[in-house]
Amino acid sequence: MSLAPKADQATPADLGGRHGGGGRRGGRGTDSRRRRRRVLRWSATVLAVVILGTAGAGYLYYQHLNGNLKKDDLNIGDAKDRAAKTEANAAGQTPLNILLIGSDARDSKENQKLGGARETFGAAPLADVQMLLHVSADRTNMSVVSMPRDTLVDIPKCTDPDSGEVHEALDRVMTNRSLGRGGPGCAVATWEKLTDIHIDHFMMIDFSGVVSMADAIGGVPVCVDKNIESRDSKGHGSGLKLEKGTTYVKGKQALQWLRTRYGFEDGSDLARAKAQHMYMNSMVRQLRENATLSNPGKLRSLAESATNALTVDPGLGTVAKLYDLAGELKKVPTSRITMTTMPNEYDTIQTGRVVPTDDATKLFRLVREDIALDGKDKKKTTEEKASTDPAAAxxxxxxxxxxxxxxxxxxxxxxxxxxxxxxxxxxxxxxxxxxxxxxxxxxxxxxxxxxxxxxxxxxxxxxxxxxxxxxxxxxxxxxxxxxxxxxxxREGTAYKAPKQDDKTPKTADALNASDTKACMKVDPDFTW
The missing domain is CATH 3.30.70.2390 (Alpha-Beta Plaits)
Known part of the structure; x- marks a missing residue:
């Protein structure tokens, strides 16, 4: 019996050599460079999905990896409230918008051990990490916008796709509650309601997934400007303990880095978002530069870890689809990847909570209009092609x-x-x-x-x-x-088109992925 996959399924050759070719025309050095380019892929998340394409060892293994993936509905809000799809550019290209979600679910012994808080076992999960990844239509640049978990938003009505339970709309509640209202599709609906940006896909990972992925990658370099121990006198903190300088974190230590608030800068969720950006940028550079990832055993481990760690929407529900996504993401140079945090200010009513500012509205517009956040876009004409159909009188x-x-x-x-x-x-x-x-x-x-x-x-x-x-x-x-x-x-009889300011707000705290000198500042009260 043939094990050849069907026409719509990726073959081992597709997974391992779609771009590399099989000849030796360029000599050993060229082959080596090709192999290196082929395996150095990334997904711009803590998931490292990009290397899935090189990990297949045959059709049965491919099916096994597909079986690992968990899937959930993309958007479970009202269909009439969905943000409009982004129109294609003159070349027929469309941008990609992907919501990245980190769940704090204590739904297994491993997640409970890693997350702590025994009293929350089996409770509704919270979306403690939320990042919108935007890939430009021409694939020349990528932008990431983090929303602090303490942000107050309006969560729309969501219907659980499994139970049919209807969760009525909520006003001015923390954004991380959206995940527990029917699943990641409610988080997507919440983002679309706030930003008016059409979201094409989501990827979600939990505590144990972060640990397994970090182990499979082999460690990600992070930096602190002082020794740090994230633990106060009351036991609050992630437990992260590092020496001053750069350390390669993996496993539980990587999770601690991503969850640390106490000890980083002012101890807020904004500081944690900055640390997460640094981790992601370092991971991108690590995957793109580390030639040791050509090791078949490591690739297989990464493939297993990534597919077991992920929950995705049906549009990304197979290894082949993830591989295709990786192919789009790898087109973006590291120097054109920009990490930002949604501009915000403290709420005047709920202590410790934040709300979006006018700068946030501007940032969402830039993403919605596919304007690069690094300011390096070539000047584009905004005039649309005029109609060839004559107007009526x-x-x-x-x-x-x-x-x-x-x-x-x-x-x-x-x-x-x-x-x-x-x-x-x-x-x-x-x-x-x-x-x-x-x-x-x-x-x-x-x-x-x-x-x-x-x-x-x-x-x-x-x-x-x-x-x-x-x-x-x-x-x-x-x-x-x-x-x-x-x-x-708002006034007058003559319309004057406003001058468009397309600069990324300074309050977005932009960080370029090629910045190798970024280092988290440590609160002196948490040093040792």
Whole structure:
């Protein structure tokens, strides 16, 4: 009986040599470099999924690895509340958005031993690590945005895909609670609600998964500027104990590093996020530079550890799909990977909790619009290709005007939709009418249209008001040409497009993955 995989399944050759070739045309040195490039892959998470593609030892083993993977629904919020998919660029490429989740579940003896807190055994898990990984459409850069677990967010209604239990929406609760409300799909729904960024996939790992992956990798270098012991007089802390300088951490020690708050900087969750970024960056460099990963035994160990550690959505539910994802991720140079933390400030009501700031809104927009956070994007034209379908006469174009002038701190301008509809009527658009219903807050003024046959009409409306073509957007949320007056046009009769600031906010605390000098500052009260 043949063990050859079916057409949609990866073969051992696919898993081990899809990019390397089998010839020796370049000589031994070239072959060596090819082998090294082939195995040095990464997934930008603590999971090191990237090396899965080289670990297969045959079809049966491939099926075994597939069986290791755990799968869960991608988004379990209401379908109508999903963020719109990102449109392709001029080359037909689309970005990738992947939510990375670290679960604190005490659902096994091993996780209980590693996580402590015996009273929480079997309780609803918390998403104590949440990072949104964004890979640009052209695969030239990658951005990661961490959300502190202490962030207060609105969690949407989520339905458990297994039990059917409906978890009603919650307002202003800690973001890490989303995981326990039906699974990782609720965390995805929460992120989409907050950021309006469409999330394509998720990857989740628990305590024991972090330990096994760190062991399989062989250690990740981390740095502290003083000796540290993360333990206070009351026993609080991760237990991490390191000497000043660089140490290769693995196993339980790697988990301690990723969980440490007490002893790093101000002891906040923000400091912990910074330490996690340093770990991930070091892991990326380790996997891309360490030629010893060509060892078949180590690769097999990594494959076993990664597939056993992961819970993913069905879109990443096979080794072949993970391998394809790794192929996309490895296209991004290390020097174009940027780690950030969601800009935040302390809440004025709940002590010790944080809320997103205006800078966070800006950061989410940059990700949503596929703008590199390292500031190295080549200048892009934002003008969309004009419609070839001629517009109708101005007086025949039906336009609905909505008032989206509300902001986080200002209410909507009363009567603004009526005023702008009047401006259009004065210009000959006699079928322009104001929509009196409440409209979602919109940062910039937009003209939306539902189908290609109305694009020309929408562009004509925009031109008449001086609105740039880049603000004319196709949208299935409207039934006809719709002008949404944004917060950038709260007054006046002449629209002036605001200058776009696409610089990453300093409050995002950006860290480049190629920075080898990064070192965590230790609180003197936790040194030895």
């Amino acid at each position: 101005d007086g025949e174009i039906a336009v609905q005007v909505q008032n989206g002038t509300r902001t986080d701190i200002l209410g909507p301008v009363s009567g603004r939709a009526t005023t702008v509809a009047g401006l259009l009527a004065d210009k000959g658009f006699t079928q322009a009418v104001a929509d009196g219903s409440a409209a979602p807050a919109t940062e910039t003024t937009l003209v939306r249209y539902p189908s290609a046959d109305l694009q020309g009409d929408a562009e004509r409306v925009a031109k008449a008001l001086g609105i740039p073509t880049s603000a004319v957007k196709k949208s299935t949320d409207v039934s006809g040409v719709t002008l949404v007056v944004g917060a950038d046009w």
